[in-house]
Amino acid sequence: MVVAMRAAVREDEATSLVEESYRALKDAIRRNQLLPGYQASEQEIADQLGVSRTPVHEAVIRLQQEGLVQVLPRRGVRICPISPDDIREIYNVVIALEAMAAELLAGMDAKTRAPVLADLTAHTAEMERALKADELDQWATADDAFHASLIAGCGNGRIARLGTTMSDQLHRARIATLRMRPKPKKSAVEHRAILAAIKSGDAEAAHASARAHRVRSRDELLPLLAKHGLSHL
Incomplete structure (x- = not known):
């Protein structure tokens, strides 16, 4: 029971970090603090947000589905331009x-x-x-x-x-x-x-x-x- 509770707490904390990373990154994109065409590694973005790379990776997947970023294999993450x-x-x-x-x-x-x-x-x-x-x-x-x-x-x-x-x-x-x-x-x-x-x-x-x-x-x-x-x- 105690082990299960601790696991649930850790899962909640991880989910919270992903959500916070997602919202922070999305807000920076929407406000043009991260300009269209900007490119960086997930680790560089994580360093800017002050979190680990894992929640940033999950956040980037969501933002790619929404058309705001593009994941470039072995080249990092690019903020999508809009023509x-x-x-x-x-x-x-x-x-x-x-x-x-x-x-x-x-x-x-x-x-x-x-x-x-x-x-x-x-x-x-x-x-x-x-x-x-x-x-x-x-x-x-x-x-x-x-x-x-x-x-x-x-x-x-x-x-x-x-x-x-x-x-x-x-x-x-x-x-x-x-x-x-x-x-x-x-x-x-x-x-x-x-x-x-x-x-x-x-x-x-x-x-x-x-x-x-x-x-x-x-x-x-x-x-x-x-x-x-x-x-x-």
């Missing part, structure tokens, strides 16, 4: 997923969708506050949280899982171009339109509003990647 063509394809998937997520939310009964609406409203309010204070990084965090809550709260697990993966890949390009764009004044306004449609139970309007929002974002970002020579992203 403008990749961004266009990712946006097209995200547009479809988030439009359907908004439609599904609008179709829920008011009591079921109320907690999700509360989260979406809070994230939008934080975006407005951050933009007013010219805190673009905080604005980006709140904007990302809005979209994450939208797909997580739609009641469709497959949309949530695929949407999260796509958003992680897209986030790097959005962060890289954040200060190249005009101040993002339209986003919160468009979020308010999505919220109004969901709250009123108008599934068609919710779908259309969410789709139009991401289409505008795509059409704004792609020319910036070309103009500023960010094809390595």
